[in-house]
Amino acid sequence: MPYVNIKVxxxxxxxxxxxxxxxxxxxxxxxxxxxNKNPETTVVVIDEVDMDNWGIGGKSVTERRxxx
Amino acid sequence: MPYVNIKVxxxxxxxxxxxxxxxxxxxxxxxxxxxNKNPETTVVVIDEVDMDNWGIGGKSVTERRxxx
Amino acid sequence: MPYVNIKVxxxxxxxxxxxxxxxxxxxxxxxxxxxNKNPETTVVVIDEVDMDNWGIGGKSVTERRxxx
Amino acid sequence: MPYVNIKVxxxxxxxxxxxxxxxxxxxxxxxxxxxNKNPETTVVVIDEVDMDNWGIGGKSVTERRxxx
Amino acid sequence: MPYVNIKVxxxxxxxxxxxxxxxxxxxxxxxxxxxNKNPETTVVVIDEVDMDNWGIGGKSVTERRxxx
Amino acid sequence: MPYVNIKVxxxxxxxxxxxxxxxxxxxxxxxxxxxNKNPETTVVVIDEVDMDNWGIGGKSVTERRxxx
Numbered sequence: 391m392p393y394v395n396i397k398v399x400x401x402x403x404x405x406x407x408x409x410x411x412x413x414x415x416x417x418x419x420x421x422x423x424x425x426n427k428n429p430e431t432t433v434v435v436i437d438e439v440d441m442d443n444w445g446i447g448g449k450s451v452t453e454r455r456x457x458x
Numbered sequence: 459m460p461y462v463n464i465k466v467x468x469x470x471x472x473x474x475x476x477x478x479x480x481x482x483x484x485x486x487x488x489x490x491x492x493x494n495k496n497p498e499t500t501v502v503v504i505d506e507v508d509m510d511n512w513g514i515g516g517k518s519v520t521e522r523r524x525x526x
Numbered sequence: 527m528p529y530v531n532i533k534v535x536x537x538x539x540x541x542x543x544x545x546x547x548x549x550x551x552x553x554x555x556x557x558x559x560x561x562n563k564n565p566e567t568t569v570v571v572i573d574e575v576d577m578d579n580w581g582i583g584g585k586s587v588t589e590r591r592x593x594x
Numbered sequence: 595m596p597y598v599n600i601k602v603x604x605x606x607x608x609x610x611x612x613x614x615x616x617x618x619x620x621x622x623x624x625x626x627x628x629x630n631k632n633p634e635t636t637v638v639v640i641d642e643v644d645m646d647n648w649g650i651g652g653k654s655v656t657e658r659r660x661x662x
Numbered sequence: 663m664p665y666v667n668i669k670v671x672x673x674x675x676x677x678x679x680x681x682x683x684x685x686x687x688x689x690x691x692x693x694x695x696x697x698n699k700n701p702e703t704t705v706v707v708i709d710e711v712d713m714d715n716w717g718i719g720g721k722s723v724t725e726r727r728x729x730x
Numbered sequence: 731m732p733y734v735n736i737k738v739x740x741x742x743x744x745x746x747x748x749x750x751x752x753x754x755x756x757x758x759x760x761x762x763x764x765x766n767k768n769p770e771t772t773v774v775v776i777d778e779v780d781m782d783n784w785g786i787g788g789k790s791v792t793e794r795r796x797x798x
Contacts, residue, residue, distance in 0.1 A: 414513030445618030482649030502649035550717030581754030688783030
């Protein structure tokens with residue numbers, strides 16, 4: 391019954407459908423292994439966040455990628 | 459003052475504007491009826507999640523729809 | 527498969543177990559009725575938020591309740 | 595280490611990249627000033643919500659904008 | 663920079679500190695392996711949800727545990 | 731109408747009621763100043779997360795505080 395939300399940067403950094411499937415399988419498996427949770431009712435939602443909309447260190451990722 | 463977030467699959471399964479209006483009205487009404495919450499300050503946010511980005515049973519909805 | 531999160535004030539305004547059961551049943555039913563979603567996989571999570579931790583109009587609910 | 599999520603209406607009301615950068619800088623600064631949190635690990639995610647998908651007072655913002 | 667939120671049932675089903683550490687390490691590692699994300703800035707937040715506050719199939723987990 | 735969720739560590743690092751009131755006032759003001767949002771309908775929810783339940787760099791904050 392667990393619910394997992396994963397937020398990663400999207401746009402040109404967006405994960406592929408295959409990578410998203412791997413994340414879903416991997417985190418579902420982790421919850422089954424560590425907490426014995428039923429995979430059938432484990433829900434995973436992945437959000438792809440635009441780089442203008444994600445900030446860390448007081449700056450958007452867009453600005454950080456320009457600087458580095 | 460309640461805040462409600464509803465996540466459903468989007469893409470070709472996305473709700474219409476009319477259905478979204480029904481969800482907003484329905485859940486606001488439910489909170490007024492059950493908890494006597496003021497509809498004027500009840501906030502509802504609906505997220506439409508891509509079928510590649512939603513997983514259940516360790517698989518994305520995209521994969522599940524193919525199998526069923 | 528929908529996922530619903532409902533946030534309401536807790537503490538002395540917290541809903542009872544019966545009221546929470548009514549919210550869960552009501553919103554699950556709403557999604558089945560409006561969007562034909564399967565109740566068996568509809569997940570609802572209710573968060574009870576302390577009145578110091580909820581703000582509206584720039585003030586915490588604790589302060590607002592004092593003034594009204 | 596704080597995590598902040600800001601949801602605002604999108605579409606024709608969406609903030610510009612400059613406004614989003616100001617929100618990220620402003621909220622990171624607020625957490626450093628009030629709680630002495632390290633800006634380097636303060637994460638901010640801004641969600642732009644479609645006006646059909648945001649409800650208040652039992653109506654979507656789309657409907658409310660029409661009436662006012 | 664990913665942000666992950668994991669919600670599981672709490673109370674007598676709450677994970678131990680060791681299990682929570684395993685979830686944090688496991689999901690951080692998964693994101694590094696699948697998406698090459700930097701573990702140093704991967705944030706994980708675990709929420710333990712009371713069994714009265716979690717619903718599936720239109721019933722709270724409290725009610726479901728009684729029936730099974 | 732904006733909705734803001736702020737997650738910070740709780741327990742012995744939990745903000746005081748005064749600090750929470752400052753965060754609520756500050757972020758509401760920021761949204762009014764930058765995006766001209768109406769403070770009356772700006773909602774802020776603060777979550778205090780247990781240090782065992784917050785991870786960064788693959789470790790819980792509890793473990794990190796011990797090491798530093």
